[in-house]
Amino acid sequence: MSIQDVTSRVLDVDIRDIAVRELKGDVVLGTPEVLRARNAREFRTLSAADSAVPVASREFSRTERLLIRFPAYAPAGTQPTVSARFAEPHRTADARPHGRVRLRRRGRTRHRSAARRPGRGDYFVEVEAAIPSGETRDRVGFRVTP
Numbered sequence: 529m530s531i532q533d534v535t536s537r538v539l540d541v542d543i544r545d546i547a548v549r550e551l552k553g554d555v556v557l558g559t560p561e562v563l564r565a566r567n568a569r570e571f572r573t574l575s576a577a578d579s580a581v582p583v584a585s586r587e588f589s590r591t592e593r594l595l596i597r598f599p600a601y602a603p604a605g606t607q608p609t610v611s612a613r614f615a616e617p618h619r620t621a622d623a624r625p626h627g628r629v630r631l632r633r634r635g636r637t638r639h640r641s642a643a644r645r646p647g648r649g650d651y652f653v654e655v656e657a658a659i660p661s662g663e664t665r666d667r668v669g670f671r672v673t674p
Contacts, residue, residue, distance in 0.1 A: 551601065554662030555608050557655060558599035562586070562668060565593040586670040590648070596668060600657040608657040616651055648674050 531540040549559060561582040565571035571593045574580050580595075588594060602608045654667040 553664060554603070555606075555657050555659045555664050556601045557657050557664055557666045558601060560653075560655075560666070560668040561597040562670070563595040563597070564588060565595065566591070568593070571595065586668075588670060588672055590646070590672055590674060594670070596653050598655045598657075598666065598668075602657070602659050606659050608659050610655065610657045612653055612655045614651065614653050616646075616649060646672050648672055 529542045529544070530538050531542065533539055549556075551558075562585075563574045563580050564583050564585075565574050574595045598610070598612075600608045600610050650669060650671050652667045652669040654665060656663060656665045658664075
């Protein structure tokens with residue numbers, strides 16, 4: 529990227545790496561959107577709005593509520609089955625998740641943590657989308673601070 533002034537003279541150059549996910553296969557999960565709410569009212573507003581701006585941070589306070597959306601894409605006429613699991617990376621696969629998952633239309637998954645908020649540490653939400661001809665998984669990790 530070149531930053532130029534009004535006379536097209538180069539003032540600075542910036543180089544950034546951008547990871548672009550491959551969208552090939554029978555079913556594909558898009559880039560996850562992580563949204564942050566500081567109270568219940570903000571969370572209700574985020575839940576109702578499809579145009580909310582996601583945050584880049586993956587470090588959150590215990591008092592914040594997170595809304596994580598994963599768009600799921602499948603061939604025309606096919607509706608993928610989407611499921612999610614919320615857990616700590618160091619727990620075994622059969623560990624009880626800390627939260628519950630609610631599904632929204634248009635292939636988006638919404639995870640809302642249960643009444644007991646997770647403690648300080650690293651967590652992830654793993655999402656799986658499946659159709660009869662294939663499946664895919666993705667996860668988004670984040671850290672909860674005091």
